[in-house]
Amino acid sequence: MSKQQPAKYLQVAALIEERIEKRSYQAGDKLPSIRELSTTLSLSKNTIIRAYQQLEGSGKITAASRSGFVVSTPHAPVKPRLNTPKYVDLMGLSKTIMNLPTDKNVVSFGSAHPDTEFPAIRSLYAEIGRHSRYQHHIPSHYQLPPGNEHLLKQLVAVNRELGITTSVDELLITNGAQQAISLSLQAITRPGDIVLVESPSYFGNLLLLESLGLKVVEVPASSHDGMDLHALQQVLTRWQVKAIITNPSFNNPTGYLMPTQKRLEFLALTTGIPIIEDDVFGGLAYQSRPLPLRALDSENRVIYCNSLSKTLDSRLRIGWVIAGKYQDTIEKRLMTDNMGSPNLMHSAVGEFLSTGKYRQHLGKIRRSYAKKQKLFHQRLSHELDQYSHLQGHYHLSLPQGGFLCWLTLPEGIDGLTLFHQALEKGISILPGEMFSTHQHHRHCLRLSFATYEDTPKWQAALAGLASIIAEQ
Structure with missing residues (x-):
């Protein structure tokens, strides 16, 4: 006799819980909407609703007023990792990365410059x-x-x-x-x-x-x-x-x-x-x-x-x-x-x-960046989720302002190697190693969506980036 599978809503709840435990979803992060998750998983909205109700009942997630659900903040603080004071030694790495030649054909996700097309x-x-x-x-x-x-x-x-x-x-x-x-x-x-x-x-x-x-x-x-x-x-x-x-x-x-x-x-x-x-x-x-x-x-x-x-x-x-x-x-x-x-x-x-x-300009760019962020987040998440071994094993931050986000990948991935591989394919990113005096963020990337356009060129760049990450 074959083993009976758990109900679908329990499978969805287990998937979300796994992502929370692996910090793909972190405390305070907004979870996908019921409609979005229903479409992604090809399941009914009722199934997603029951899954979220299950997680809410266990305290894993919290209903936010008119904003769907967010990951609950744990009551017991996690013991932090303390670093000792040290002198900074990043000039060599920074000069190497910032001085690399780029041309106008490079798709830039690494720059922190604003969109000036206003x-x-x-x-x-x-x-x-x-x-x-x-x-x-x-x-x-x-x-x-x-x-x-x-x-x-x-x-x-x-x-x-x-x-x-x-x-x-x-x-x-x-x-x-x-x-x-x-x-x-x-x-x-x-x-x-x-x-x-x-x-x-x-x-x-x-x-x-x-x-x-x-x-x-x-x-x-x-x-x-x-x-x-x-x-x-x-x-x-x-x-x-x-x-x-x-x-x-x-x-x-x-x-x-x-x-x-x-x-x-x-x-x-x-x-x-x-x-x-x-x-x-x-x-x-x-x-x-x-x-x-x-x-x-x-x-x-x-x-x-x-x-x-x-x-x-x-x-x-x-x-x-x-x-x-x-x-x-x-x-x-x-x-x-x-x-x-x-x-x-x-x-x-x-x-x-x-x-x-x-x-007036501030009002326009805020609306523009909010729209670009949503498109960028959806597109990159979609491309990464094409690879089963990456699903649930990454976290892409979803800021409430600005035009930068932080991609945390599985710890075995090396961001500096990704940087060089991506640049060879005409894609610019910044490795997490640049943002610390220690090696804690080597598996992270800083990405910018300031000039992102939801066009075939940019979509192909995100697909290429996801492919490079998946290969590592």
Whole structure:
């Protein structure tokens, strides 16, 4: 007599539970809709509903108001993996990857540059052209810190939209957010000091730490809500941390969004320690987002760094820092580093921001990225699921803003090898190895959907990427 198979809804429940256990679905992740899973598995909607009811009854998943189901957050904290402080050594790998020649035919999933195919970008460069024609009428001079006054006034309004009340006197204009973070680190640390970062962490910040001779200690972070606060507490108890760098809103590389309550707990745990808040993706929320750490800070110790690189164009190199109690020190360093800012760019961007086109532009790109994310996620998941040995063994983050996502693959897969294999096929990606001083993320990839188009060319690229992954 043949063994009787479990009811179909129990088979579906077991499949979802297996994916949760293997962290393909992580705490807080939204599960496929009933209709979507019904189509994917070729089963009735009633079967899927019963499966979800079964999982909800066991506490594995939770019904979200008008949002389907999400994976439940475990009550017992998982014991975190603690890393020891160490010097960064990523420059060689980063130069190798970033200097590899690419041509216009390469399909780029690796770049963190925004989509510039919007009317506002054309208006911006028209404004820059007009201002360039005026320059010969103006006497040559240095634009000293804090920067162009008209631009500063417009940035006050930009920050207000982000939830930060500030004034012209509290802002310093920098050469992108990277310079803002670099100057902040120089103001609050000395070579050999320990700086705490989330893991994985943006490789540009890690390279800054390397160039300044600083040690880094990494705290594991979820691709859903960020830094593990239990691990954070253990690290702070064990080592003397002089500064913290965090990117809590639509994080680079994972896309996570730290909720308000967790932000408050994070601030309470780290009291007295300077925090550098990297908020370059903060303006790209699809719906809404919590207040920045700077707005929640009661100790005036959060140094807020932002730029227009992710919302307009990375070529502008216009950033700013709100440094609180550290402003005087950072302004002195900005003066000696620059002895002036690019007058043309600052005056033109200030004028562009004053037209109101930037606010309209933000609305368009948020809607565009939200749509692209959905298409990209569905298409890549579909291609990976074509391979039975990959089904349920990967996790693709689903951020609520920005244009980056994080693909976690089975641990035997090597992301750096995938990078080279994909580039040979005309596909650009970034390996997870670039986002840590340890080897914990070698099986991960950072992907961008900023310029994704749901066309045969891009679909073929995702199919090719899935095929390379499956072969490994």
